[in-house]
Amino acid sequence: MSTVLAPNPQADPMVPVLARITRRIEEVPDVVTFEMEAPDWNGFAPGQFNMLGVFGVGEIPISISGPASEPDRLVHTIRAVGPVSRALAGLAEGAALGLRGPFGNEWPVETARGRDVVVIAGGLGLAPVRPVLYHLLENRNDFNKVILLYGARRPEEMLFTGELSAWRARFDIEVAVTVDHAAIGWHGHVGVVTSLLRNVGFDPASTSAFVCGPEIMMRFAARALVDAGVAPGEIWMSMERNMHCAIGLCGHCQLGPVFICRDGPIFDWARLKPLMMQEEL
Amino acid sequence: MAIEGLERIVGAHALFAGFGDEFLELVSGCASNVRFRAGEYLCREGDPADQIFMVRDGHVAQEIGAPGQGRMTFLTIGPNSVIGLAWLVPPYRWTYDARAQDDVRAISLDATCLRGKCDRDPALGYEVMKRFMPAIVKRLHDTRLQLLDVYGARS
Amino acid sequence: MADAATPVVIEASALDQLISILKSKGFEVLGPVRRDGAIIHDHVESSADLPRGWVDAQSGGRYRLHQEGDAYFGYTVGPSSWKRLLHPPEQPLWRCGTRDGEIRIDAAPVDETRHALLGVRPCELAAIAMQDKVFLDGPYRDPHYAARREGLFIVAVNCSRSAETCFCTSMGTGPKARECYDITLTEFSDGRFLANAGSTEGTEILGALSGRPADAADVDAAEAATDAAARQITRRLETRGLPEILKTSPEHPRWDEVAARCLGCANCTMVCPTCFCTDVEEINDLASGDSARVQRWASCFTADFTYLHGGGAVRESSRSRYRQWMTHKLATWHDQFGTSGCVGCGRCITWCPVGIDITEEAAAIRGSTEGG
Structure with a gap:
């Protein structure tokens, strides 16, 4: 498994x-990205999270959601859906907030070295994988093909569209995006994110997949990847649960x-499948 | 020569990959080459579903318009996909509009012709059905995921 | 440890000596007291505070005290466990407020009081050892627990009586203390105690009490007392292969049956001496504008325990919540901490308002998966 970085040196991790x-x-309605400064922030590994408090x-x-190669820049992308996230998203520039972290493990970029890497993100799930995309592009020679498949509800809800366009213009990453439905004027794909897998070429025997999005989407993405021949132990996904501490x-x-x-939040499908498939576990 | 060329093209499309020569000949007898320019419609909601489009190049958007809500694209398909499942089920009507997103090259199968051949030769009919069924099931599964609107609730 | 082999016999009067020595060494002494019809843990000033002559009768959903004999430690376990002290129901974590225009976050100070616990049962020692694994041995430590735990002096008391709800013998935790104590006592029916030291500090304190070296007969008598307690135990939890059985039976119909009875009241998790789950909550002081964060006991039986951001609860049904609690306790605890999470104290049985019995539920699931 990946290394766990120690949190900020402080006596009490709480x-x-x-x-x-x-x-x-302001990214899209109800989604904001913050750049923040925090004392003693020593950086993080792609995939890790912080506890943010109002x-x-x-x-x-x-x-x-920012680049791990710039330890001074701490970036978070937040969707306002619950009481805390609404309060967070409502904070203005200059506002103070509580920060604990970083916590959790990282995307296993080391085990993906020399392999094709397929990143599949859904909805706001693009934010947690953005650091690993930065890492893949910054260390592009360490990997074979790099493919990003991104699905969102509607074109207007797609995150980081400027970066997506910039990546699309590069020759060393294949980017395909899709939406569940679109108004006229959208010339891209419409359909579920797994359908994009059919249009991209990768060597399933030598592919690592990083998946992040709603749990149902991740489940279906994992199945589609397995159907395509990717080993369950090479399909990694970032899980969400109610974390307090x-x-x-x-x-x-x-x-x-x-x-x-x-132990996570990133686990491989081989380990996760029996747990994810048990309802209400 | 023209028929032979079409047979090769029909057989090369994912829909009929590995189809037996005899059946391929029968199916190709209903086939013709079609082209659509970007923006042109392949079919319109409510019209008789008398064609099946096997897309070879380009992309097709499946749309539905609603007054006050504009037009909504609910699915796009690309090369090696098929437009037209309604030809299988009476009353054989298109239930959406299909618009070429870019220049589209496709094989059009005459649905009346193919239905007739399938009715006369159940073995062909069964083989054809087996080719269309996965597309139908896949579309159903994808539609279910879209219905769940999974991206709405996660942060 | 060195002197564990040389036990001494002390008179009941030495209990007061023990308490006063502990107090003189700066310990705050906590022990069993009778309050509101139950034996709980609180400050004890002298042996007069102890519930001498009171014993408990327990069964599923029932707990009663009555007078019987004159033993100091005739009761077994009450609703309160030492968890209340070491991992309290409410633990302030920090305060935040504006001082001179600057926002300041102040960590809640750790409790450095040295506590001496008098009358810790063997199953409770095991529970403390289990919580040590949770709070001290993982990648992160709970500094509040660590501070309280560090200063602890433990006087364990072996059981010479069992309640109907006890099943420590199944869990290998009692009725005789084996580790994790400074002094252990076994109460004889004549009012004297056999005392063993389990640490250097325990040896030193024990040496200061009036008593005499124990002879073989004393040791045998103490052994007989705990043997008698073991013989009284009627409940049994078969642990052989249990983790696998539970982990592979998530769809067992028994979960539906127990869910039909379970009220979801969370009592079992509150009285359990090993249950460790907490919520973190924000508290606002309207007067000062300060805010504070506190950690509170939480229960996996509540709906918001598994609330997902922007969604609902992962464990929607009572069935899944009971299954989580029991499977965690008896199965996945092994994966997480290398031991069972159950010490066999029976509190969850006694304090369940409908008398759900973990041993019965485990047996039912084992029974039908093993075909009887």
Whole structure:
């Protein structure tokens, strides 16, 4: 498995440091990206998450969506859906917030060396995989083909469209996007994200897949990848559960024997399948 | 020569890959080459579904228009896909509009011709049905996922 | 440890000596007291605070105290476990407020009070050892637990009586203490105690008590007392192969049957001495504008325990919640911490308002998967 980075050196892993929003970017309705500064921030590994808290409201896990190669830049992308995320997303530039982390394991980029890498993201799931995309492109010679398949609900809800276009213009990454439905004027794909797999070429025997999105989507993506010949142990996905502590002590994020926060959030399909397929586990 | 060429093209499409020569000849007897320019419609909702389009090049958007909501694309398909499942089921009507997103080259199968041949030769009919069934099931599965609207609830 | 082989016999009066020595060494002494019809743990000033002559009768959904004999430690276990002290129901984590225009976050101080626990049962020692694995041995430590745990002095008391709900013999945790104590006592029917030291500090304190070296007969008598307690135990939980059985039976119809009875009240998780789950909650002080975060006991029986961001609960049904609790306790705990999460104290049976019995549920699932 991947290495676990130690969180900020602090006596109590439950006590946050004070972070500040330096830049606020409205991505799409209800989704914002924050660039933040935090004391003693020592960087992270792609795939890790932080606990972000609004004082007086609460704290939630948010994956880091910026480049790991720039340890000074801490970037988070947040969708406002619950009380805490709404309060978070409503914060202005200059606002203070609580930060704990980084927590969790990383996308296994080392085991993907020399292989084809297929990244499949759905909806806001593009944010947690963006750091690994940066890593793949920054270390492009370490990998064979790099393919990004991204599915969103509607064209207007697609994240990071500027970057997607820029990546699409490169010759060393294949990018295919699709939406569930689109109004007239959209000239791209319409259909489920797994249907994009049929249009791209990769060597399934030498492919690592990184998948992030809603759990149902990840399940279907894993099946489609297995059908295409990718080994279950080479299909990695980032799981979400109700995390309160992020350090394996509060018990909320258990999935069978696993603590998602401490043992994950990234697991391979071989390990995850029996757990994910058991309803209400 | 023309028929032979069509047979090769029909046999090379994913829909009929590995189809027996005898059946391929029968199917190709109903086939013709068609082209659509970007923006042209292959079919319109409500019209008789008298054709099947086996897309060779280009992309086709399947759309439905609703007053006040504009036109909505619910599926796009590309090379090696097929447009037209309604020809199998009475009353054989298109239930959507299909518009060429870019220049499209396709094989058109005359549905009346193919239905007739299938009715007369159940063995052919069964083989043809087996070729269309996976496309139908796949479309059903994809539609189910779209219906679940999975991207809406996650952060 | 060195002196574990040389036990001593002390009189009941030495209990007061013990308490006062502990207090003089700066310990806050906590022990069993009778309150609101139950034996709970609280401060004890002298042996007079102990529930001498009180014993409990327990069964599924029932707990009653009555007077019988004159033993100091005749009761077994009550609703409260030492978890209340070491991993309390509410633990402040930090406060945040604006001071001189600057936002400050202040960590809640750890509790450095040295506590001496008097009357810790063998099953409770096992429970403390299990929580040690959770809070101290993982990649992250709970500093509050660690601080309380570090200063602990434990006087264990072996059981010479069992309740109907006890099944420590199945879990290998009692009725005799084996580890994790400073001093262990076995109460004789004549009011004296056999005392063993389990640590250097325990040896030192034991040496200061009036008593005499135990002879073979004393040791045999102590052995006989715990043997008697073991013989009284009627409940049994067969643990052989149980983790696999439970993990491979998520669709067993028994889960539906138990869910039909389970009220989802979470009592079992509150009284369980090993259940460790917590919520983290935000508290606001309207007057000062400060906010604070506290950690509170949580239960996997509640709906919001598995709430998914922007969705609903992962475990929607009572069936899945009971299954999670029991499977975690008896099966996946092994994967996570290398031991069972059950010590066989029977509290979950006693304090379940409908008397759901974990041993019966485990047996039912084992029974039908093994064909009887």
